């Protein structure tokens with residue numbers, strides 16, 4: 001089968017489509033014939049070698065987490081799916097990758113694909129939706145609370161806006177002017193153009209900040225929260241001294257695949273409360289272009305790779 005792998009860290013040019021053995025599912029595992037995968041920023045961060053200390057992978061490294069496809073074979077003890085079922089989900093970075101014609105998924109990595117979605121749409125969901133889901137669980141985001149979502153137009157942000165509205169929260173998102181109407185269309189009550197307005201000048205007493213930027217954006221976020229509020233970040237661990245100074249809770253989330261959450265997400269999709277946002281669909285052969293696009297940091301929703 002074909003699989004995208006790297007044999008050295010570097011720019012998009014180190015991405016190679018290799019011919020490798022199709023894996024065989026062991027007990028508890030499922031072989032998925034991948035129809036579509038999605039690109040996440042973590043993929044190019046791994047490719048560039050920025051996350052070597054975190055994941056400690058050895059070459060060759062197969063890339064990609066999110067997938068949608070059909071079950072091609074099941075190992076012993078697998079009872080929740082059968083050959084031919086359409087599934088979607090994510091595999092952890094260290095068990096990559098989904099940029100391949102087949103992958104091995106374990107229990108918890110997948111759920112049945114929402115019937116109303118095509119494979120590209122379903123492949124867009126895993127990391128983006130579950131990162132937001134787990135961030136809001138961590139912060140205990142509940143009805144009526146005010147949440148500020150940074151980078152609301154991106155892959156995670158566009159899911160976060162919809163999932164926060166599904167929890168009946170009051171949602172403020174940051175985005176550039178070209179994405180203001182898009183983010184409002186996802187349900188945001190207010191969109192702040194980060195290029196012209198300092199969010200800390202207009203947001204006060206938020207219950208939760210969901211930080212997808214880190215750096216200066218995170219540093220300016222502590223002051224917009226009420227005491228006892230939550231700064232939850234997918235980009236960078238919050239600063240303990242700042243949390244203490246402002247009387248806040250804070251945590252970095254690291255997304256983990258979770259079957260119950262995939263199933264709950266499917267229910268929200270079937271109830272038309274959440275929709276996938278697919279910006280670009282490229283064939284696997286355009287993998288270098290896909291990484292270049294993701295690295296611009298300007299993606300609206302998700303970039304999808306198709307295997308056919």
Ligand SMILES: NC(=O)c1ccc[n+]([C@@H]2O[C@H](COP(=O)([O-])OP(=O)(O)OC[C@H]3O[C@@H](n4cnc5c(N)ncnc54)[C@H](OP(=O)(O)O)[C@@H]3O)[C@@H](O)[C@H]2O)c1
Nearest residue numbers: 041131151153154155156176179234253254255297298299
């Ligand atoms: N810890 C985890 O488990 C986990 C999981 C998923 C993602 N992440 C991390 O979370 C971050 C976001 O991921 P993603 O997939 O959402 O990325 P993404 O799709 O590449 O995000 C792109 C978006 O960022 C927006 N943006 C850029 N600069 C901004 C600024 N200064 N203020 C507000 N918005 C800005 C852009 O909007 P405009 O074009 O309007 O500027 C664009 O829509 C990445 O660092 C990723 O590695 C972590």
